[in-house]
Amino acid sequence: MIEASYVDIGGTLSYVEQCGAGQPVLCVHTAGQSGVQWRRTTEELAALGYRVIVPDLPGHGRSEPAPGGPVDDLGWYARWCVELIDVLRLSRPFVVGCSIGGKIALDVATRVGSRLAGTVAMAATAGPGRVSMNGLRRELEDIAAPSRTDRTYLGTLAVVGRAVPAERAELIATMHRREDPAVSTSDLLGWGSHDVRSGLADIGCPVHLVVGEDDLWLDPATVRATAEAVPDGRFTMLEGIGHYPMEELDGFPARLHGWLSEWAVKA
Template structure:
């Protein structure tokens, strides 16, 4: 794939700590939010195609991830903090009516931002996320924090990522995604998952006024697709898509992720004023 050079890569002073953001291209801005413990690298395969479609792609590393420093208070266990951090980033960069796209905790963060800030957004795409606390055991996650320095933790991340990829993903790509993910900081990643376990904006979905689509992989064992569909049904005019053969990381698993995102973004633009109930669109295995 052709290398996409950022038009800017900078550290922004947010909450007294440097936060890293790379920006690619020109046009309507899209802020892309990564998953637990990871970095903006996860969006690598989407950038070139989105830039070619005339978007400005804004890829931050959340606090404590990638090139961004941890907050003064240490690893974050409140996804609402990340939501506020992204809103602050949008304001510092003076992004005009951006789209926000996120996956996993990034999807929950995107919904959090939409609840707080949707009047200033062009639309939101939340992948591999719903709006509620799904009953994950925060106590067991905190117990894992005591074991984060052992080599077995990186192995669990590696093999867990292999299992979390969908059945339509070629083995070579599964291995590459898993190798990328095992580089995460365990303290940060587990704190992110505690944030996932706590986060719940289900009672606030009616406050989202921007066009919204929720997307979930058919092989995503972290989520019940019905829960994602219920979240979409709670947002006025929201759309819902399920991806057969895809797991928890659509932006890394889908070979045509830029095209898919472009289609979903266009759909938000064309039908953004719709007030119909959630539209379930199922994408065929052959497209994966």
Template sequence: MRAEYLTVGGTLAFVEQHGEPDAPPVLCLHTAGQSGVQWRHTAPALAARGYRVVVPDLPGHGRSEPAPGGPVTDLGDYAAWCLDLVAHLGLERPAVVGCSIGGKIALDVAVRAPDRLAGVVAMAADAHTGGRPSLRGLRRELSDVAAPSRTDRTHLGTLAVIGRRVARERAELIATMHRREDPAVSTSDLLGWATHDLREDLPRITCPAHLVVGDDDLWLDVERVRRAAAGIPVGRCTVLEGIGHYPMEEIADFDAVLDGWLRELAPAREAS
């Protein structure tokens, strides 16, 4: 692993890279309030399969400094930042893989620059959440971010959206790791998640797009995800049985699963 701080989009960002510089690049994006640590098992294993894996902490997350204007509530800002990072690193036709807000950001990147991508794998994401979670409730939390119970709510909320196939010990580890988030940043992320609407932009995603949703994900409607995939010219949808909101953390040996999805992107691009 190589790790460095880079100035991207006006902020100092922490970026990990795994694998050989000339290998096919894959940009991996984390979920709301979290950091690249969510990819700690997948990234090195995926690099061993022949990829150059780039894992940033988005502005305000993990080891990255805050975004210039403070916590971000527009996921489009993150998408633009990701394209700046791609240009900064000189990545040619990367695949973009993301989960939750990372999945929505991946789709937004594909709307903005489909010709520059090998394709996207958007997990736990659709084009529009349909007003979930409550915007009023999220905005109220911004004035109560110091409440001691917030950490416990993060812990219990994470456990609630992990799939039934995940062992109890693994689920507890995922939830414990998630307790590290900054409430102001994660709540702002979720405001972006709840308001970001790509429904009219889906036809502009001309690169292959694979949408993935767990059938135990309480935050998403599987049919909405299927409809979003159907609205993309080269889109497909996979429903994971017994998996919840965090496939890369819930599925053992996820690198093998993701490797299969990434290999399917190239033939799909050629066919399109």
């Protein structure tokens, strides 16, 4: 059973779902979205023996806004995640994230890697993401443009993998329409500027970089290079999958369990 609560983290009343008992797994969502992206993961992963923690980052989903408004610094979110780990007293957690969540997971690993059992960063690299920073800043000046919702919907469809059934792809894109444009644009500014490459060599936990073969946002070679720069790094490319493995991939909880269980002895 999923238990939900509000926790004061970083000066923000933040919505956090938890399920199960066992080794903690902190799951971080993508730009503009919320923990709802893990709805098909939480209970199944908990049934495999984990305590699954799924927050809504400040300004997302059911969490209150960050104190200074929309955040364009993914390092701020990483510090927020470390505080969440401390407040919930999570011992040797795994941190799993996708897209900006993957970047945040890598950032957390550079900060407190020796306290983690491992990190899975999906759809992310350690360097700045490929976006038009000037274009995104212009959007913040005209954020109420009526076409923004449609662009989110169509853009999501464009980065879902070819192996995903059309009905599921449609559901993923429809769910993504819910995001707050000011928050998601700020998140993407963070995606385009975040850079933890200098800290990869000092990460004190194993890191697994995962990329979808059909992810138009990323070059798999760059993702692989990030994995190779981590002392205990590994790389997986998912055939026919795009930018959102936890939403696209059938049997994702079991796949994630397989990745995490490789580190069980080290945990």
